[in-house]
Amino acid sequence: MKSLRIFDTPTEVAGAVADRLAEVLAQHPRPVITFPTGSTMLPVYREIVARSQTGQLDLRGVQGIQLDEYAGVDDHTEASFRAWLHEHLLAPTGITAFHTLPAHDPTPAALASYEQVIASYGGVDLAILGIGGNGHIAFNEPGSPADSRTRVVELDRRTRQANERYWTDSDAFVPTRAVTQGIGTILEAREVLLIATGAEKAEILHEALHGPVSEHVPASLIRSHPHAEVLADAAAGRQPSDSSARESDRLSA
């Protein structure tokens, strides 16, 4: 792992992600980028959209890649991750190239083809990730193998509870299964950026960064990636015994 950077506020974290995106865009005219969903990403996408709408960031050349999705959804499912991303990032920034997971009918052939398409793009330049309260990355729940590929998974009880808010009473179902890039798939990206904000992520982030590198805490597995960076706000990045709000240190795997 390359580094951990801690900022005072989620707004500063958002600014740092947007800055990194600007650097990636300066290096590659058509970067391949994996985008996550979740409340952590809202201020980040707000900042990216604001910069795009004021002409500071041009994302129209980006090839977007979907990271995870509920199993069984299609393009018309309002609570799908693809609909969420369309609303909060893709439409307002003009990203039209978006490679989705075969969530509606995730046959082994469709899942393999999803990965082959990524390979045909030359792989992922930047994988942006959140971290679940249980340490998951994408929908790789605790116990997911480090070399796992894109596949169908059962959602953890805690993940289902955390995501219930996205599903209204009128929705036909709250999914119990999802389709997710595997940990092995994610770690093939040339660069990984994990974002964590809020006090409710402090404990699991500390475990992911300082506990054993283990499949029990999937986010800990990013420490084996030489170009992984973690961006946290002070609330998430605080050490259990730490009273200072700001620190920056370099970590090794």
Ligand code: PGA
């Ligand atoms: P959250 O989700 O940003 O809504 O907390 C993060 C995740 O589960 O990856």
